[in-house]
Amino acid sequence: MNMHADFSPVETQEPAILIDQVNKQFGAVTAIENLSFHVNRGEIVSFLGRTGAGKSTALNLIMGNMSPTSGRVRVMGMDPNKDFRKLRRTISVGFQTDRLLPWRTAIENVELGLQILHYHKAEIREKAREWLARVNLADAADLYPHELSGGMRQRVSLARALAIDPEILLLDECFSQLDHVTSQTLRSDVSAVIREYRKTCLFITHRIDDAIEMADRILVLGAPARLLLEVSPTPEDRTDRDKFQLLHDKIADALGVDS
Amino acid sequence: MSSNDTTMTRTTASVFNFSSLIKRDRFAGLIVILLIIAALQVASLFAPDYIAPPPLLIAEKLWTQILPLWDEILVTLIRLLVALVFAMVVGTVLGVVMGMLPGLRPYIRSLVVIDTGIPALSWMLIAVFWFKEPEIRIFFIMSVILIPFYALNVFDGIRALPKEWLEMCESFRPSRWQVLRYLILPHIVAYVFTTTRSVIGYATRMVIFAELIASAVGIGAQMGLAQANFDIAAVFAWTLLLVVLNILSQSLVAVLEKRVLSYRPEVEVR
Numbered sequence: 001m002n003m004h005a006d007f008s009p010v011e012t013q014e015p016a017i018l019i020d021q022v023n024k025q026f027g028a029v030t031a032i033e034n035l036s037f038h039v040n041r042g043e044i045v046s047f048l049g050r051t052g053a054g055k056s057t058a059l060n061l062i063m064g065n066m067s068p069t070s071g072r073v074r075v076m077g078m079d080p081n082k083d084f085r086k087l088r089r090t091i092s093v094g095f096q097t098d099r100l101l102p103w104r105t106a107i108e109n110v111e112l113g114l115q116i117l118h119y120h121k122a123e124i125r126e127k128a129r130e131w132l133a134r135v136n137l138a139d140a141a142d143l144y145p146h147e148l149s150g151g152m153r154q155r156v157s158l159a160r161a162l163a164i165d166p167e168i169l170l171l172d173e174c175f176s177q178l179d180h181v182t183s184q185t186l187r188s189d190v191s192a193v194i195r196e197y198r199k200t201c202l203f204i205t206h207r208i209d210d211a212i213e214m215a216d217r218i219l220v221l222g223a224p225a226r227l228l229l230e231v232s233p234t235p236e237d238r239t240d241r242d243k244f245q246l247l248h249d250k251i252a253d254a255l256g257v258d259s
Numbered sequence: 260m261s262s263n264d265t266t267m268t269r270t271t272a273s274v275f276n277f278s279s280l281i282k283r284d285r286f287a288g289l290i291v292i293l294l295i296i297a298a299l300q301v302a303s304l305f306a307p308d309y310i311a312p313p314p315l316l317i318a319e320k321l322w323t324q325i326l327p328l329w330d331e332i333l334v335t336l337i338r339l340l341v342a343l344v345f346a347m348v349v350g351t352v353l354g355v356v357m358g359m360l361p362g363l364r365p366y367i368r369s370l371v372v373i374d375t376g377i378p379a380l381s382w383m384l385i386a387v388f389w390f391k392e393p394e395i396r397i398f399f400i401m402s403v404i405l406i407p408f409y410a411l412n413v414f415d416g417i418r419a420l421p422k423e424w425l426e427m428c429e430s431f432r433p434s435r436w437q438v439l440r441y442l443i444l445p446h447i448v449a450y451v452f453t454t455t456r457s458v459i460g461y462a463t464r465m466v467i468f469a470e471l472i473a474s475a476v477g478i479g480a481q482m483g484l485a486q487a488n489f490d491i492a493a494v495f496a497w498t499l500l501l502v503v504l505n506i507l508s509q510s511l512v513a514v515l516e517k518r519v520l521s522y523r524p525e526v527e528v529r
Contacts, residue, residue: 063430065426065429084432085432087432088431088432091430092430092431093427093430095423095426095427095430097423099423099424099426099427101424101442101445102522102523103445103446103448103520103522104445104522105522112428112431112441113431115437115441116428116431116432116433116437116441117431144522146522146523146524161430164431
């Protein structure tokens with residue numbers, strides 16, 4: 001626990017994330033229909049669904065940016081919408097696009113969350129350097145976003161999310177804008193970091209490969225968001241080509257897409 | 260490479276250099292200045308001095324009568340600077356309030372829009388009635404004229420703030436003050452500079468106008484005096500000085516802008 005920051009992580013025995021019979025309507029449109037699932041602490045869960053399946057709405061509910069029409073959303077036992085500020089430092093988000101601030105260098109972008117959480121100045125710089133090094137960007141600390149490649153920018157963005165040492169990391173399709181090779185390298189690096197630091201992670205994606213390779217558990221969503229399938233890939237599913245394909249086909253079938 | 264090839268390459272290079280030279284701003288500016296001087300010289304041959312004084316007479320006036328009045332010039336520049344800084348601060352605050360407090364937005368926006376609809380001359384006459392002290396008159400006139408530019412541009416800047424940046428910032432659950440400090444203020448700096456660059460010429464004209472109406476000191480008052488003495492060469496000399504001061508102040512703002520906004524990549528459209 002960091003004694004310098006003004007907020008300490010929330011301590012509770014409840015699941016890190018709990019979605020209980022949640023419905024979300026936008027006027028006549030149903031975005032989420034009777035969705036229930038939970039994410040245990042230290043678990044990496046992948047949220048897989050086609051575009052428009054309500055994945056981002058579910059993410060917004062968990063972030064506390066909106067409240068459900070009915071049902072219960074809990075993050076570390078708290079209502080993320082009502083207890084918005086209490087969940088400071090508990091949740092951090094890696095977005096689909098890097099969202100780096102152009103007037104800040106790479107290291108200053110990583111520092112943003114730490115500054116908001118009132119870490120000490122020296123500690124802010126130290127932590128930001130540490131996380132930039134962790135994502136292999138120690139030499140790019142003083143470069144502005146426009147001087148970085150797409151993959152480097154996304155690494156900075158993930159360093160920014162991880163630097164505040166959150167309990168829960170929400171990753172919203174954050175590798176989908178990158179080319180296949182960069183995406184694969186970055187995904188494996190981030191996966192290693194999340195496991196090393198035992199973070200809880202909800203990883204939203206529409207790529208079946210990403211979900212199988214990264215998650216302990218995969219939740220397949222239909223549209224409007226409702227649970228179609230829940231699977232837990234084994235290590236063999238990732239290493240054995242046939243098993244990987246079998247699981248891939250099963251998920252593709254549930255999604256109704258061509259494998 | 261044969262000698263023919265070399266000659267051709269040189270010719271192409273010199274044509275290219277000339278074509279790029281004539282496109283340069285400084286070169287174009289020099290040509291325009293020379294044309295104006297020539298036109299004035301030609302006009303002075305056919306018209307009396309009180310209509311079109313020769314350029315040499317204007318230069319002589321500038322050197323012998325205008326530049327020694329440096330204290331008058333300084334007064335105008337200080338008035339301009341003080342009013343510009345005040346309008347920048349107050350206008351930015353109003354723009355931020357409009358951007359961040361939706362409840363107050365329609366009231367402040369209405370006030371600003373009404374202000375922009377009032378002619379500068381009305382403000383000048385009102386100031387003469389309301390205030391006795393010339394400095395307060397000029398400060399008031401400049402402020403009410405310039406504040407709306409900053410308020411509206413800063414408000415536009417906040418409206419143009421990418422929603423993605425705001426969502427990213429809010430994912431760390433900041434206070435309102437932190438959103439302002441870490442996101443909104445750095446974002447609107449570019450808008451404040453753009454506004455300053457676009458209003459500085461207008462502000463210079465307004466301060467001269469205000470001095471003509473409401474003060475006995477400053478460049479505007481001196482120009483009024485020259486007009487009263489039928490000294491058109493002095494009017495031309497003051498005008499020349501104002502153009503130079505305007506170009507210098509624009510350049511100063513551009514240099515500051517480049518330094519403060521150095522993070523922005525240079526984009527060149529072909």
